[in-house]
Amino acid sequence: MAERVAIVGVGQTYHRSRRPDVNQVELMNEAVRAALDDAQLTLKDIDAVVMGNMELFEGNYLVDMWASDGIGSYLKPGMKITTGGTTGATISCAAFTYAASGLFNTVLAVAFEKQDEGDTRAGLISVRDPLWDRFMAIGAVATFARMGRSYMRASGCQEEHAALLRVKADRGACRNPYAHLKLNLTIEDVMNSRMLIWPMRLLYMCPTTVGAAALVVASERKAKKITKKPVWVQDWVTVHQQSARVHRPGEEARVRTIGVGETSHERAAQLIYKRNGITKPIRDIDVAEIYEPSTWGELIWYELYGFCEPGEGWRWAEKGVTDMEGEFPVNPSGGVVATNPIGATAMIRIVEAALQVRGDAGEHQMTRPVRRAFTTAWGGQNWTVATLLSKSI
Amino acid sequence: MRQEPFVVPGKLVVPYRYFVGRLASKALIALRDDKKVMGVRCPTCNLTYMPPRSTCGRCFSKLEELVEVGDKGTVLTYTVVYHKEPVHPMEPPFVYGLIKLDGADTALPHFIGEVEPEKVSIGMKVQAVFKDKREGNILDIKYFKPQ
């Protein structure tokens, strides 16, 4: 890459289940204004705009065309990106790549979802093959329930361990002014919440949220002029994995991740660790903001990201390793299980990680210094985006 | 062992909804309740947008000043639809027009009615015909007819 890249401004809306007071464009506009204010820039300083959301979650298409007034893309270069759950991270990566290429100095990235306008379940079922498994598809709830069952059978994990992590997420959300669900949960509250599909209870699943996020990204020379606290984007990677359509006799499908072979989570994490000399994440990374649409995913993915050893995820939950005050904090913001405006969710991970690196997260700021933060995103059942943010180059 | 292509008919059916937001709600409620056609003014660019929007795409100002643009305007351009399609809102032939209302600087797409399609012309002065039972959307204007 020709240029190093930094995040110089971040913004997000307050997250709610309904926002009848704004249309989609006005929602995006709130996040854009917040990010520009944070960077102390105006639209004149922006060279390109990348935006997107998830397909089939709202009833209108070509959102990039609808949105141009509100996101400030009028007569500016840019593109729309839509990659399911990873959308917000892919948009961010596109903005990083734009700035790193030398083509654009300052790039605005915008992501949103207005889930009060569509039906999340129908949107997610439409992901499945209409000529194969759509007829009985349930969506993400079933996928994560299946992971949870498989993980419990294989590891000795009990439901209590998921409940511990859900309470941890809620503690974070209660300290995060932007979070959607702030419930002051106890373990009992969680374990008494409505069963959807064993072992998936309502509270282990992310809510349907309305919200937007935005980033201002700049090349090194610009970034140093714009802010005293640039957050350096050390690396980013996107990885796809195998579909569930390949069957090897004798090899049991890894139902906890779906499909055979190495997962996109494992490959993405290993790639980014190797390229950046990370041999022990718990030592080399100060905080992680991961994309966990369900608490069951969080438990299992500690292992797939290589944070801990295989089979150790639930023991981490028991020991509180990933609490805000723990040895390896994960999602001090409250995470996806508290706030999930899908198209924007993966960008919120990057926004929150950047705030931690800057020391600007407020009540949910980590007390010890954050030099390096790791973020992830997950789409469908088959792909991962990971980023590494850093205080220094 | 090739065979004929296997094609399966299917469909996507989802009941979506669209929130128009605070500014457009105010404008459409004025249309519904008082038959007032509202635009929004950008004081920086000195332009009045119809339909209203809450950010000026040119200067990125926040727009809040709703102004009445009136129910009379000029046909900027038009097209006559002669063929029948399930998605068409009425039986052909009918006329789509871009109408610049007298108080606005932008054009509103709508129907032109009560006139033979052959007699519609660019520059023609038209006036809104309102529905009796209005619901708070732009079709509360049935169509525009010659003044």
Next chain:
Amino acid sequence: MTEKAGEEFLVMPIPLELPFQWAAGSYHGRTLREIKDNNRFVGIRCPQCKSILFPAAMVCPLCHVKVGEDWVELGEKGTVEDFAIVEMSVLDPSTGKERVESQPQAVIRLDGGAVMEHRLEEKDPQKLRVGMRVEAVFKPEGEGGKGDLTDILYFRTIEK
């Protein structure tokens, strides 16, 4: 940004109904045609890695080689690898209506080696277990014949 009491916000319904014609292609199409015409499951074997592709596909996603004609009958019997009782309903985009899954859902490994998802006839949670043997029950002649997995009613327990 907040709502004031009594303020009216308008919402427009946008009912969407789009018709499609989905082409299965010759390989996936063969799998579907065999279900429809012969009530059997067939996949295809990759000539390089020997994985079974089910539903059949033209290219092996693992090694990117074009498959040949090594069709594999997978059998209509299998073993339950995972099952779930669904206690929620979903809005099904194929119909626009709420769908309730009244039968348990299962991941079934067919004896021929491939895995598929379908429903189980057995509803009693006490009688459901991982490892149980099941077989596909197809719709009676004249009632199915769509050429997709809804031509199968469910998988029923094979009594020992």
